[in-house]
Amino acid sequence: MSDKNVLFMARTTRFHEFVRTLGTTMGAEVFAATPDSPGAAHDFDLLVLDADGVRADRLEQISKWLESRGNIPMLLIVDEEALPELHLPAHARADFLCSGASTVELEVRARRLMGEDDPFLAEDIIKIDSMTINLATYQVYLDDEPVDLTLMEYSLLSFLATHPNRAYSREVLLHRVWGFEYCGGTRTVDVHIRRIRSKVGPQIAGHITTVRGVGYLFKD
Template identity: 50%
Template sequence: MARKQVAFVADSLDNAYTFQNALSDMDVDVVAWSSARFEKATAQRFDFDLLIYEISGNVSEVLHRLERVLSSESNACALFVVDEASLSGLCLPTQVKCDFILSGASGAECTARIRQLLWPGNETNVDDYIVVDGMTINLATYQVDVDGSPLDFTYLEYALLAFLASHPGRTYSRDALLSRVWGFDYYGGSRTVDVHVRRIRAKLGPELAQHLETVRGVGYLWNV
């Protein structure tokens, strides 16, 4: 399956981190541009499967302009990021497969909307599963089972496990994990990572827990 090509266009960093995390676990290549750079780069042709565009200014004018760019490419689709004040006058293009999402939406919602646009009717595909020994992590449904039996993880326990298992062999510091899993707006101490790791190991059992290694003085890694 060919990797999808995604263009992320924004003139602020308000939603960049959330979309970066959502896209990092998908089979896509991403290019990030400012709106001005996007205009220049796509003056002749739009060579992407999905455009994620954070709209500022006159929403109607921007959507009309983007519809002209996208309608020439039959397979192109778009996800427009808008603020709440723009909803009353929002009128999505009719000639383009598209959707919208509110600025500040959760990572889970961003992921769901992107998958619906890129893989309609097949949001759960082979890339949504991580299989290690008898454990299966379903990245689309946020579920984990071992030998067919579901494990009861809290959301953050699941998110931490899924993140590490999605990046095997890479060591992450506690601060890096807080940033990637908990988010920039989390103000708790880094030891909360240790607490969640202990809980994850206990629920996985001794054999699977061996994959979640402590790197002394640094943090944690998932070793396959």
């Protein structure tokens, strides 16, 4: 009998065989369901969700359902083009990987969510005044309360916070945070900075400095 049970939730079978490799790599038993009718005929230790076509409100409902079952962790499989809109529920024990990832990465992330690896290292935690950034779980807290950030907001904030006291141009931030293939203009950086400032409050927002004619700097 398997030590762990994994529920795979998807509308299609495109990742069915990929997720079933957890049966070989971890000795887990994998069950299937759809996002609209989870069924939950079995107890399970991890939900793997193909996020394609799953709306944000449905994702939030699934997160609350997992919380009601003992805060079961969730691993999302996300298409790369959907990353800018990815919004991990703030209270969820959640992680994600991009479609096209290896079975090794799938196993590592699954084990981490189920507590089968070491707890986060000290270097995974950044504390700045009342804010805590957990680099291992992609979560930000203010006074132990989770901050509701999109993935790109989190990525921009964590990049600046891990590279303090250095000014970065908008072009460099686009390259480092959004990646080589981003085709939008530099104004998107300003929009994301404004959203971050509004969400983290005035104390933390004061660390994010606008450098005229250049871009932004995070003061530690």
